[in-house]
Amino acid sequence: MSVTVLGIRHHGPGSARAVEAALAELDPDLVLVEGPAEGDAALAHTGSLTPPVALTVYARDEPRDAAFWPFAEFSPEWRALLHGAATGVPVRFIDLPFGLSLALRRQEQAEAAARAVDADAEAGGPDGAGSRSADPPGASSPGDAAGGDGAGGAGGEGEPAHLVEDDPLGWLARAAGHDDPERFWEDLVEHRRLARAGPGEPGRDGALELFAAVANAMTELRDEAGPGDRVSPTRVEHRRREEMREAHMRLEIRRAGSGADAAARIAVVCGAWHVPALTGAVGRMSATADQRTLRGVRAVRTDTTWVPWTHARLAAESGYGAGVASPGWYHHLWTSRDQATTRWVTRVAGLLRAADLPASSASVIETVRLAEALAAVRERAVPGLTELNDAVLAGLCGGDPVPLAVVREQLVVGRVLGAVGEDVPTVPLAADLARLQRRLRLRPGADDQKIRLDLRKDVDRERGQLLRRLRLLDVPWGTPAATSGTGTFAEAWTLRWEPEFSVAVVAAARYGSTVADAATAVITERTEAAADLPAVTALLEAAVLAGLPTAMAVVAAGLERRAAGTGDVAHLMAALAPLARIHRYGDVRATDTTGVAALAESLMVRICAGLPPACVSLDDDAADAMAAAIDSADGAFRLIADPEHVERWHVAVRAAADIHGGNSLVNGRCTRILSDAGDIDQAEVALRLDRALSAAGVAPADAARWLEGFLGSTGSVLARDPRMLGLVDAWLASLTADAFTVVLAPLRRVFAAFTAPERRMIAERAGSGLPRPAGGGTGPTTPTGGPAAGGPGGPGGPAAGGPAAWDADRVALVLPVVASLLTIPGLERTATHE
Structure with missing residues (x-):
């Protein structure tokens, strides 16, 4: 038996050319490739693949526990697979089965979790200093599977790692006097092959000599480092996994050269780091020792398939352990030989x-x-x-x-995205998705693809439904984007296919064999597990948008049950908004919304009856939540636009605004809703504002909260009504230093939400002079609400409404800065305040 081990750098075009040349010269009877042993069955489909692709192995009991072995057109392993397909030479994978690696990882995670529990117990509970969490199942990345074990597996642009195995390229480069491992390898291998290949010369000369030199270099590295230095003593799990991998590869090489169908000439294509462990009497370890290394771990049952991959995921910056810095450049080197x-x-x-x-x-x-x-x-x-x-x-x-x-x-x-043929085995759900993609002419791509859908057209409506169903299955191929215009018939999406979506589709296959059935099952499951009413209504909206009538019926039934048993008005208001959108826009999607309208009507009646009592005795946190819920409900009432219900809603809002001793934020918000609806005129609004800011006993903090609720996130009221702005301005001018400090934070929060034009208009009005409230309505107050000394109504203060005592020289110093910030021409020339 003759065994030739070709040590390669993963995804190196120079290594790929050398592998092609070496295999042509060796003419082996069998080619063994570093890759998961479960992948042998998938090799029959090599001819129907367009790289970049990835061999994907996933656990049957949890498909999200998956690992990927990427192959690009310039990957040496891919050239070995193509050599076998072209010549009829058998090709097999010899690396440790992923089922064993996964079992080992799960065992390590269980041990880590047990240690964390013990540490928590010693620290006095889960919040103690010893609390830690194990990595979740399915946390494997592409780099975990392939490993950075080839020459330069972890090589890159930074300083070489301290340990030899972490970065063999870095150590070789430093020994040769180079400070850049990536450039060192390119000069040594990748560009060297190009430089030697001239017209009429295929560039095969010296391929075996190159591999012999790489093997000698790696042997020296491993011998020099010694077994104790090759890996960190703290990385016991990594050491064990590497020992198991090399033991399995040695056993597979022995098996290939023994028995009735033994191969006489064997070529092994693997990462250069492993070459010393596989050469010389098939490694230094005995078969018995290798078998002993693999004992004690029971493999997890797995399945294998091929999925499209991208060049971006081959890049080292993506986190892929065996990645290269510039896959697009390497692809160019491979395809442009001259x-x-x-x-x-x-x-x-x-x-x-x-x-x-x-x-x-x-x-x-x-x-x-x-x-x-x-x-x-x-x-x-x-x-x-x-x-x-x-x-x-x-x-x-x-x-x-x-x-x-x-x-x-x-x-x-x-940005290249590979492709797999239709003959590649996959789950029924993935096959249904591929059929829908073809029928709807939605082609997966690695680039961002922006599309605009007209929901009045059947094909566009089905496209939007497919994208929403996939999002329910945790396959966010499409991301909704904002659309211009006021029409309700248009949707905009940004499409981008990621390789992991193929595994997510496999994981979702447990819900059904078609996209529609699986999405319906997901909504049904989430409806049963929903914790509150708003969550159920959000699911109902998702079912409507995804065009799932069966799911709509299930969610509607669950919504009725929860609504009947819910007395929380805030939850009822939060649940109304999705129902209003469904009721208003369902017709565009040809959806029957009769049942939704009945549910919405029932909620509106209960909301109007329960709003005033729900606004009593609220602390600040509860008031924030209530104000947001009231805003949401107001939008829903306006969207449904039923005059009777809108009138009933305004009566309830007025009652909430008039609650004596109620939370100032909620009172202010309700007043703004009534003002915007025209239910109260501007005179009454001004009266309520003046009362909220200047009434006796009103603390500055409460006044600021009322103003925050009234203004919300828009300053249009102050920008267009000088009287309102004058009231606020007079109130601010009357505050003492301590009181102003109290109200500063909420006021900054409010004014920061205004648009730039609104802030500019307010500043211009303030600079041109504002009307002062007649009488002694607003005067300086203390933080507790009493009149302050030195202000209107306080001892020693000027008359109410009189001019404030400004220092013109000090004002002149800050006016240029204010003018620059607010972009108000001429303000810097103003030295007095009206």
Whole structure:
């Protein structure tokens, strides 16, 4: 048996070319690839895949417990799979089964949870210092599965890690006198293959020698580090998992070379770090020792499939342990085997032109020359990405790094999304989703795709329903976006497909075999588990928007039961808003809203009867919640627009506004609702405002809360009515320093919510002079509400309504700053306050 181990760097185009050349030279009988052993069954579908794709293995009992093994067109492992498919040579995965890795992780999590419980007990409870939480099941990331075990698995742009196994590339680079591991490997492998390949030369020369050199380097690293230094002593779980992986790979190699169907020539493609553990009498460990290493863990049952992947998820910055810094650049190196520099700069110029940025042909030529000159100065065989970025920044971007950031996102990293064939096995729910995507012409993509739907059209309505059903299944392929205009028939969405959505679809398959059935089951389950009435009405709205009539009936029944047993008026008001939207806009979606209208009418009657008593004896937190609920209910009443119910609502709101000793915030909010509805005129509004601010015994804090409730988030009342603004201005001017400190925070909160034009109009009115209230209505007060010395109504103060004693010189110092902040022309020339 002849075994040749090819140590590669995951997702390296130079390694991929070397693997192609080595396999062509070796002509093996069997190819073994580092990958989960469960993936062998999925290899039959290699021919129907368009990379980037990922082999996905997930637990049958919890599909969200999944791991991914990504493959790009330039991945060495992918070239090995294609070699087997093209030549008929068998290919097998030999890495540790994910079922064993998952079982080991669950065991570690259980042990960690037990330790946390013990620590909590010692610390005196779950809030003690020893409280910790284990990672949740299903927290695996793509990097957990593939691991950064190849040459440069964790390599990158920073300082090499302290431990050899954490960053073998970093250690090799430092030993060779390089401070950048990524650039060191590119010069050594990726660009070296390009430099040696000339016209008529396939670039195969030296492939096996290259792998031999990599094996020698990794052997020296592992021998020099020693078994105690290869991993941190605190990372016992990681050490155990790595030992199990290498033991399993050795056992698989032995099995491939023994028995009746033993292979004579075996090629093994794996991460370079593992080469020393697999070479020389199939590693240093005996078969008995390897079997002993794998004992004691019972594998979790798993299933396997292929899912589309993206270049962005291959990037190291995405958190993928075996990721590369620039997958889009590596894809370019793979596809552009000649004139890579010229082709790259041409692509950059095309991207800049598409963004309406200048990129002339002359600039392209000069940029290519500059990149080649930089490579020569830096003693590189061919320009690398660093040289190209520097040349593009100078030659095409004019020194502006902003366009270069766009180049990085779209070209250096890339936005390519792979595809899988229809013959790839999957769950019925995923098959139904694929059928709907084809029928509705919604194609998944890695880029943001903005669409606008006209709900009057059947196909657009079905598209919106599909996107909403998927969101119910925790597959947020589409994100609702704001639409311009006042029509109710339009929806805007932003679509972006993420690879994890494929696993989420598999996880949702337990709810049903079609998207509609699964979404209905989810709403039914959530209805039964809903804690309050607003949650149920939100589910009813979701069912209507998603076009799920069966779910609507279930939620409506649950809503009736909960509404009958709910006496909390705030909950009833919060629940009314979704019903109002359904009642008003359901016709656009051809939805029968008869039952919803009856429910809404029942809630409106109960709300009007219960609002005044519910507004009595509220503390500040309860008042905040009540004011928000009243706002929501007011919008719902106006949306339904039934005159009888609206009149009844205004009667209830007036009663709440007139509660003596009620919370000031709620009283102010109710007054504003009555004012906006025209139920009370401006004179009465001014009277109520003056009473709330200046009545005897009113504390400044209560006055500020009333004003906060009255103004809400809009300053239009103060901006358009000088009388109202004058009352507020006089009240503020009358406050003592201590009282002003008390009201400052709520007033800042209120005025910060105003729009810039509203603040500007208020400032302009204040600067041009405001009417003062007649008589002694508003005077300085103490924080407890009494008259203050030195103010109107207090000893030693000026007459009510008289001019305030301003220091003109001090005012002149701050006016330029105020004028700049409020953008009021001429204010800086004003030195007195009217």
